Amino acid sequence: MYNLEFNAPVSNSKIFEDMIQQSTDAIIYTTPDFTINFVNRTAEEMFGWNLPEIKGKPITILHEQNLTLQQKKEMFSDLYSGEPHEFEDTRKCKDGSTFYCQIKISPLFTEKSRIYGYLGIIRDITEEKQNEDSLIKEIDLLTSLIGTARVIVAVLDRQGKIVYYNPYMEKLSGYELKEVKGENWFSRFIPEKEKERTRSVFKKAIAGHPNEGNVNPIVTKEGKEIIVEWYDTALKNDDGEVTGLLAIGNDITQRVEAEEKLKTIHENMPGGILMIGQDYIIKDVNYRTCEITGYKKEELVGQLCDIVCPKGSASKKCPIWEEGQKGFRGMDTTIKCKNGIKKPILKNAQEISIKGDTYILEMFQDISERKNAEENAIEAKKAAEEANQAKSEFLANMSHELRTPLNSVIGFSDILSKEVKGELNDNQKKYVSNIAKSGNHLLSLINDILDLSKIEAGQKQLEYSIFDLHEALDEISKLTKPLTSKKNIGLQMDMPSEDIRIYADRKKFKQIMYNLLSNASKFTPAKGTITIFASQEKDKLKVAVSDTGIGIPEADQATIFEPFQQVKPSKSSEHKGTGLGLSLVRELVEMHGGQVGLKSEVGKGSTFTFTIPDKTPTD
Ligand code: ADP
Numbered sequence: 001m002y003n004l005e006f007n008a009p010v011s012n013s014k015i016f017e018d019m020i021q022q023s024t025d026a027i028i029y030t031t032p033d034f035t036i037n038f039v040n041r042t043a044e045e046m047f048g049w050n051l052p053e054i055k056g057k058p059i060t061i062l063h064e065q066n067l068t069l070q071q072k073k074e075m076f077s078d079l080y081s082g083e084p085h086e087f088e089d090t091r092k093c094k095d096g097s098t099f100y101c102q103i104k105i106s107p108l109f110t111e112k113s114r115i116y117g118y119l120g121i122i123r124d125i126t127e128e129k130q131n132e133d134s135l136i137k138e139i140d141l142l143t144s145l146i147g148t149a150r151v152i153v154a155v156l157d158r159q160g161k162i163v164y165y166n167p168y169m170e171k172l173s174g175y176e177l178k179e180v181k182g183e184n185w186f187s188r189f190i191p192e193k194e195k196e197r198t199r200s201v202f203k204k205a206i207a208g209h210p211n212e213g214n215v216n217p218i219v220t221k222e223g224k225e226i227i228v229e230w231y232d233t234a235l236k237n238d239d240g241e242v243t244g245l246l247a248i249g250n251d252i253t254q255r256v257e258a259e260e261k262l263k264t265i266h267e268n269m270p271g272g273i274l275m276i277g278q279d280y281i282i283k284d285v286n287y288r289t290c291e292i293t294g295y296k297k298e299e300l301v302g303q304l305c306d307i308v309c310p311k312g313s314a315s316k317k318c319p320i321w322e323e324g325q326k327g328f329r330g331m332d333t334t335i336k337c338k339n340g341i342k343k344p345i346l347k348n349a350q351e352i353s354i355k356g357d358t359y360i361l362e363m364f365q366d367i368s369e370r371k372n373a374e375e376n377a378i379e380a381k382k383a384a385e386e387a388n389q390a391k392s393e394f395l396a397n398m399s400h401e402l403r404t405p406l407n408s409v410i411g412f413s414d415i416l417s418k419e420v421k422g423e424l425n426d427n428q429k430k431y432v433s434n435i436a437k438s439g440n441h442l443l444s445l446i447n448d449i450l451d452l453s454k455i456e457a458g459q460k461q462l463e464y465s466i467f468d469l470h471e472a473l474d475e476i477s478k479l480t481k482p483l484t485s486k487k488n489i490g491l492q493m494d495m496p497s498e499d500i501r502i503y504a505d506r507k508k509f510k511q512i513m514y515n516l517l518s519n520a521s522k523f524t525p526a527k528g529t530i531t532i533f534a535s536q537e538k539d540k541l542k543v544a545v546s547d548t549g550i551g552i553p554e555a556d557q558a559t560i561f562e563p564f565q566q567v568k569p570s571k572s573s574e575h576k577g578t579g580l581g582l583s584l585v586r587e588l589v590e591m592h593g594g595q596v597g598l599k600s601e602v603g604k605g606s607t608f609t610f611t612i613p614d615k616t617p618t619d
Contacts, residue, residue, distance in 0.1 A: 028120040029108075034059040037117065046124060048094035059120070064092045079107045079118070091122065100129040152228060152249035155235065158206055160185050160199070163244060172251060174221030189218040191225060205232040205245050215252070227253045272335075272345075274362040276305045283359060292345075292366045294338035308336050326351050335364065344371045399450035406446065410439040448580040451511075452563060455587045462505040462591055466616065469500035469534055469541070476513045477532075483521040484530065491517075495534035502541050503616040508588045515581040516545040516608050523606070524549035540594065544609040551602040561586040561596060585610070 020027055026043035030036050036054050044050050047062060054061065067075070071087075078085035084106040090098045102123045107115050146153045146166045154165040162177075162185050170176050173189065180188050190198050194216050201211050210232040217225040228249040235244045266273060272289035276282055285300045293300070293308055300307065310333065327350035334342035347364040413436040415421065417429065424432060451460070477491055484491050502509070513532075520530045524547045533544040552560060552567055559565045564579040586596045589610045600606035 024123075026120075026122040026124075028059070028062075028122065030059050030118045030120065032115050032117055034118065036061070043122070046093070046099075046122065047091070053094075062091050064090045064098050075105065079105065079115075082107060082109070088125065099124055100126045150251075152247070152251070154185070154247045154249070155244055156185050156202070156247065157244045158242065160202055162188070169249075172220065172226060173218065191217055191219050201232075202245065205234055206242055208234060208242065210234050210245075215256075225253075226251055227256045269363075271363050271365045274300075274305070274308070274360075274364075276360045276362065278358055280305050282307070292337070292343060292364075293335060299338075310334050310336060310342060335366075343368050395449055395452075399446045402446050403443065403450070406439055406443050410436060410443060413439060445580075448584060452580055452584050452587060455584075455591065460591070462508065464503055464615070465506055466501055466503050467506050467509075469495075469502050472502075472506065472510060473513065473532060473534075476510055476517060479510075479514060480517045480521060483518055487521065487524070487526040487528075489521055489524055489527065490529045492529060492531045493534075494531055496536070500534065500536050500541070501616075502612060503614065504541075504592055504612050505588075508591070509612070512585050512588050512610060513543070513545070515585050516610075519581055519608075520545055520547035520549060520606070523547065528605075539614050541612045541614065542609065543612075544607050546605065546607040548605040551604055551606055552598070552600040553602050557598055557600060560598065582608075 021041050023040060023042055026046045027038075027040040028036060028043055029038040036057050036059055039047070039049070039051055039054055047054070060066070075085045075087075084104050086102070086104045088100065088102050091101050091103075092098050102125045104121045106119045106121075108117045108119055110116050148168075149166070150168055152165065152169040152172065154169055155163040157163050162180050162183055164181075165177055175188075186195055186199055186202070198214075198216050201214050201216075205211050212231050214230045214232075215227060216230070217227050219225055229252045231248045233246045233248075234242045235246050237243050267287045269286055269288055272292050273284075273286040274282060274289055275284040282300050282303050282305055285297055287297075289295075289300070289308075290297055295308075327348070329348045331347045331349070333345060333347055335345045336342055344367050345364040346367050347362060349360055349362045352359050352361045413432050416424065416432045417436060473493065480491070483489075517530065517532075524530060528548040530548075531544075531546045533542075533546065535542050556565070556567045560567070561582045563583040565583075566579040582596075585608075589596050589612070593613045593615070594611040597609040598606065599609075
């Protein structure tokens with residue numbers, strides 16, 4: 001028995017009992033046969049039993065399950081050799097609940113070294129256990145994260161030898177860890193061109209300056225390069241010495257490739273691209289912009305946009321920033337070039353947002369060449385029109401000058417042939433008749449030329465009147481009778497029998513019909529047929545002259561209405577003509593506001609159509 005070395009007002013046994021009762025651990029005293037003899041207050045609270053209830057009960061009342069043989073063996077070997085036995089186990093409370101505890105059983109010896117009982121000290125470690133469990137879980141989670149994460153986790157030692165990498169790196173590189181463990185990382189994975197740079201990055205990291213965001217490729221087993229972005233952390237031991245490097249890497253190959261693709265597209269766009277911030281500063285340009293403006297990229301980026309924009313920030317009239325437009329398309333404007341020239345451009349602009357910042361994206365085409373071509377074309381057209389006008393005026397004058405003497409040739413040959421001034425012999429009659437025929441032919445030719453050139457010179461006016469179509473066509477068929485009957489060609493009409501009133505220039509209408517009918521009879525072999533179709537449509541009269549003649553090759557159909565155009569074989573002496581009839585037809589039809597058309601097949605025939613829009617005055 002200890003004697004406490006001070007003058008306590010109570011007995012030693014009271015002090016010891018207080019100490020036992022105040023203990024935060026449960027204290028249980030059993031007899032040598034493990035019958036409970038005493039429990040302290042903490043034990044009562046811990047197990048839910050009070051002393052009178054539990055006293056005399058076997059200790060196993062607090063066991064959740066029986067001890068295994070092995071446990072018993074270990075315990076008794078300690079206890080019998082006089083040592084306390086410490087272990088962790090679960091224990092059961094009165095209400096059947098269990099808890100995790102740390103137990104220390106000590107044998108109690110008499111002075112004569114005989115065991116007179118056992119002292120159990122029990123500490124509830126449920127909370128610690130839970131903490132430990134969650135720590136283990138965290139470690140498990142981390143391990144499985146490292147195992148399944150789609151990032152590279154690699155550990156290198158101070159020399160750059162591979163200590164560890166995760167399954168993702170195994171998959172990516174094609175090398176299992178066990179294949180390359182202990183090898184030098186740089187020799188195994190880094191392409192030659194990058195070795196020096198990455199080694200120096202590594203050295204810096206080992207020296208305590210870890211690197212973030214370094215990008216370098218690694219070479220896979222297949223020889224492919226994968227681009228990785230690295231985040232390094234130096235690993236240190238308890239003494240703070242760097243023992244190696246933990247490198248976390250992201251495979252950014254696809255991102256880099258996509259960026260490169262975009263960059264290539266951006267640089268190779270046929271148009272210029274400008275990106276401008278809200279501060280009017282040019283943030284980016286593509287190569288084409290430099291080509292068009294003559295500036296280098298670095299001369300443009302960072303500058304105010306009015307370096308190229310004829311309006312720009314100085315004028316404070318940017319349609320997007322000042323006028324609040326979100327964008328525009330097809331603006332016909334100019335761009336200021338380095339040499340001071342303003343080149344014409346066609347510009348689209350759009351407000352865009354990148355990472356929360358707003359920019360204007362301008363895309364433009366250099367249209368200098370197109371503008372030049374347009375101006376040249378306008379000039380050429382003007383010149384051609386002037387030339388045409390001069391030609392028409394010349395022709396009109398010339399034909400007039402020709403017609404006057406020709407009329408006297410015809411007139412005098414008529415007088416001669418009528419033998420008013422004396423008889424002619426047969427030869428003289430033949431010659432005079434030839435003079436008259438040729439004169440008449442020449443006159444009709446000149447008339448055609450005169451008409452056409454007068455129309456082109458804008459001198460011909462239409463004289464509108466309302467007339468009956470049947471009547472007009474009757475007159476024309478009479479006129480063409482000599483042509484058709486000579487070759488025994490049938491002339492048919494295919495049109496409604498009721499009156500068709502048309503509003504047009506009667507003379508011109510007859511001239512159109514005459515030209516078409518005389519062509520049809522000229523180019524239709526003997527015994528053929530010519531049909532005139534006419535129909536009154538909603539807003540126009542449609543007339544067609546169809547023949548069963550030689551037809552017009554497709555290649556000539558497009559040009560046949562042009563002056564002096566003839567289908568090649570007809571240039572032979574067989575069909576005399578000037579190549580002016582159809583162009584006159586087209587001019588006259590178009591003067592009425594109508595259109596001409598042609599369908600033809602060689603050997604089968606041709607159908608010429610024209611329309612006269614209905615412009616009949618309502619009153
Ligand atoms: P011309 O008859 O005086 O030569 P046109 O302008 O009237 O002049 O006709 C131009 C050419 O179109 C003719 O030379 C002929 O080759 C062709 N052509 C016109 N009408 C017909 C037709 N009905 N059938 C076949 N060819 C035709």
